[in-house]
Amino acid sequence: MVYFSSLCDENEGLRVLMYIAADEYLPTTEAVGIRMTIHDKDDFPFPDTFGYSAPTGYISSFGMNMKAMSRLAAPYGDCVPDGKTESYIYEDYVYSTEGCYRTCFQDMVIDQCGCGDPRFPVIGNASHCFVFDPEQRKCLEDRTKDLGNIHSSFKCRCQQPCKQKVFTVSYSEAIWPSQSLNITLGSCT
Template sequence: MHLQQEEYLPWTDTASILLFVHNKNDYIFSESVRYNAEPHGTCNLDVFSTVYTKLGGRYGVCITNPDQVKSFYYQSPYATEGCLRSCYQNQINASCSCMDPRYPIPEGSEPCQLSERPCVEKESNENGDPSTWPTCVCPQACFNKIYTVAWTRSEYVAQLAECPDQSNQTCTSEEMDTVRVVIRLPTLDSSLYQETPAIIVGLHQNMLFVSFERIEFAILFSIS
C-alpha cells in the first residue's frame, strides 16, 4: 500500500495506516483499538476470535436489541460503547441545545457549531466518562464476538538499496512510502464462553429448596 506522504500537511509528523480488527457489523468508535502500520516495513496481524454469550432474563441483565436502552443513535447492532456515546449526546443536548458532531446525531437534532465548543468541553470536563454516570445505564450485550490480535512489525531491510543511477536518488522513495499488511489466522480454533441455566436442589431440615443459577463455561473448538 502507498501512503502518499507527499499529500500530507506539512506539520504532520507521523505517517501510517490505521488498522481496525472488528466484526463486520460493528461500528468503529474513536476509542476503538487500532494498530499503526508504518511505511518501509511489514505489519503482521495474527487474529484470534472469542465469543461471549449471556443468558439475560432471570440470570442477569444483558441487551439483545438497541430498543431495550433509553438511547442508541448508531446504525449498528447494540454495543455498550454506542449506548454510552448516545447517553453522552443526550447530556450535551440538555446543556448546550445541540449535539457533539463527532458522534452520530438523531434526526431532528442540531450539531454543535464552533461557537458551542466551550459548552461541550465544559460538560465533558465536569461530568467525565459517561460510564460513571448513574443516569447512564448501558448493560453488556447478550452476544459479543471479540478479536484479539498479536501484532508485529519488521522493516524491509536494515539499509536502503542504492540507486543504480547515481544522478537519480529518488528510486528509493517508493520503498519509503509503502507498507505491507499481512493478516493471518494462526489457528482455526475459537473460544466460546457461554452461560447455561442450572437448577440446584437442596434439602435442609425437611424443607426443599430450589434455586435457579447460571453456570459459565468455556469451549475451545476448531474447524477442520
C-alpha cells in the first residue's frame, strides 16, 4: 500500500512524499518502490515498457520536457491519422505503436489459443485464457515463448501515429532522509 501527500511549489513543481508499506509486499517481490509513467491523458500508460522506477530510501527527482510531433499522412508519409485504427484493444485511448504491437500479439493468441492473454484487454466476444485450464495455459505459454519479444518475433505492421506527444525525462536521486531534513506539509494554492 502506498500513502502519499503532495505539495505544490511554483518554483519546483509537484512534490510528493510517499510512504511505501514494504512489509506488505510479497517475499517474491524483486523491488520495493513505485513505478511512474509520464504520458498524455489520451495515451494508455505502459509502465512496464515506458515507466521509471523510484526506489525507497532515496529522494527521486524527475524533470520532463514535452514535444508535440506531427508526421505527414499518405500520400507523403506512412502514419496513422486521427489516432484511431479498426481493431485496437485499448479502445478508449488514442493509437500508439506499443498498443498496436500488443493488439497484434493479442489477436494472434486469440486466433491460435481461442482465448486472450490476461495481461491485455480483448476485443469483441473473446475471453481471457483461464490460467487454471492446462490446455489454455500451455497454449499461452507456448505463444509467449515462441514470440519472445513481441516487437520483432512476429509479423505485424505498426506505424507511428501522425500526431504524438513525446516526453523526455531526466532523473536524479539522493539518499533520503538526510540528517538535516525537517518535513513540513503545506497545501496547494
